[in-house]
Amino acid sequence: MTQSLVLPDTQPDTPPSQLQPFRYRGPSMRSTFTPGQVLFVDPEICEIKAGDVILFRTEQGNVVHRVREVTPQGIRTRGDNNPRDDDDLVQWSQVLGRVEHVDTGDEIQLVTGGSRGLLRADFRWTTWSLFNRLRPGLGWLYRLLKVKRIVLCFWHPKIVQLALxxxxxxxxxxxxNGKTVATWDPQTRQLTCRKPYDLVIQPPQESQGIQL
Structure with a gap:
């Protein structure tokens, strides 16, 4: 089970002023957030609903996941990019706030929570489950395309590298096209890439992208 860790960040223009900015890292919410994006968290909440995206404290650090269910025993959570619910229930004392906005780098967007957020997440989780069932038969083909870089013979997306x-x-x-499709963290040497761009994108020292 993967987790998405978030780190405190500083942002001059926060929407609105009471929200606290955190830098997102990790793969477990990757279908919703991209590592490096800034999340804006409201620490002054009195209610949490199924579908909300919350920031909570764990022994490993701060984690951002979506609420699956609120029970008397605790809050059941799950990463949007995870195949199953988290093992441990989150207690109210662990909750640091609810994620309200995300800075995508292009614009500041509202994070959909509640029933609408849960509906979207359920669709992704169902799609994930279906993909996992089909993957044993198709995975070898995708891996072959990835290793051999066969796709580069006919697909040449214009990829721009932006060093921050x-x-x-x-x-x-x-x-x-101005949208972030992958990130490279030189500290951990981890390349996080959206499919199908992992078929053509490699780490900076090997990539043919444009360095700014």
Missing amino acids: KSELGEMTKYLV
């Missing part, structure tokens, strides 16, 4: 430096360290973003 901040208080939190260095990060490289890969952009296609």
Whole structure:
């Protein structure tokens, strides 16, 4: 089970002012957020509903996941990119706030929670389950395309590399049509890439992208 860790960040223009900015990292909410994006969290909440995206404290650090269910025993959570619910229930004392907005790099968007957010997440989880059932028969083909870079013979998306430096360290973003499709963290040497761009994108030292 993967987790998405978030780190405190500084942002001059936060929407609105009482929201606290955190830098998102990790794969477990990847279908909703991209590593390096800034999440804006409301710490002054008195209610949490199924479908809300919350920030909570664990022994491993701060984690952002979606609420599956609120029970008397605790809050059941799950990452949008995870195949199953988290093992442990989250207690109210662990909750740091609800994620209200995300800075995508292009614009600041509202994070959909509640019943609408849960409906969207359920669709992704159902799709994930179906894909996992089909993957044993199709996975070998995808891996072959990825290893051999066969797709590069006929697909040449214009990929731009954007090298960023901040208080939190260095990060490289890969952009296609102005949208972030992958990130490279040189500290952990981890490439996080949306499919199907992992068929053509490699780490900076090997990529043919444009360095800015």
